[in-house]
Amino acid sequence: MxxxxxxxxxxxxxxxxxxxxxxxxxxxxxxxxxxxxxxxxxxxxxxxxxxxxxxxxxxxGTRQQFNLPLAPKGTDFQQRVWQSLSTIPYGVCWSYQQLAISIGNIKACQAVGMANSKNPLSIVIPCHRVIGKNGKLTGYAGGLDKKQTLLALEQEHA
The missing domain is CATH 3.30.160 (Double Stranded RNA Binding Domain)
Known part of the structure; x- marks a missing residue:
């Protein structure tokens, strides 16, 4: 291929x-x-x-959802996490705990965080919308400055 x-x-x-x-x-x-x-x-x-x-x-600020065929490579667990990430609405943030709950495993917060960090489709699969339970920004493959920019963009246009 x-x-x-x-x-x-x-x-x-x-x-x-x-x-x-x-x-x-x-x-x-x-x-x-x-x-x-x-x-x-x-x-x-x-x-x-x-x-x-x-x-x-x-x-x-004129598009809130992407309409593209996606084929990220990852484990079954990663795929479940990425699928759940895709359901986080534009302009909304979830905690890692909320993401773990969404895949049916509240105890998987750390594993969910690792899967989130391996997301190969930044922005389109919105891993930037996941923050710490305390509301603070946590790791992002592009860097926290880019995560903050993306979240601010979405807040402005939500």
Missing amino acids: CTYFHTMDSPIGCLTLYATDNALTAILYQHQTPQPETATYMPQHPLLIECERQLQQYFA
């Missing part, structure tokens, strides 16, 4: 978008480990173009 990529500028820095022929597989920040070295640069790939268009709308 071929993997394609394209980079885009955004208000939170350069993002690299990855897709196969059928689905988006990753959105990574500049400092994150890239996808397979065999990925082919293809800025005109229709799915990458659509992803960039929807991300631009999100950053402009």
Whole structure:
């Protein structure tokens, strides 16, 4: 299966978008480990173009939900967590405990946190909407400054 990529500028820095022929597989920040070295640069790939268009709308405050075929790679547990992340409404924050409850395992807060940190589809699968139980910002693959920016953007347009 071929993997394609394209980079885009955004208000939170350069993002690299990855897709196969059928689905988006990753959105990574500049400092994150890239996808397979065999990925082919293809800025005109229709799915990458659509992803960039929807991300631009999100950053402009005119899109609250993404409509893209997704295929993040992860364990069954990670997939369950990422699916649950996708249900967090725009402009709303959940705690790790709420996320653990949503997958039916209140005792899995730490495991949920680890799965959240492995989310390869930042922004589209909104892991930035998960905060500490005390309301404080906690880790984010893009950095806490980017997490704060995303949350502020959503609060402004919610």
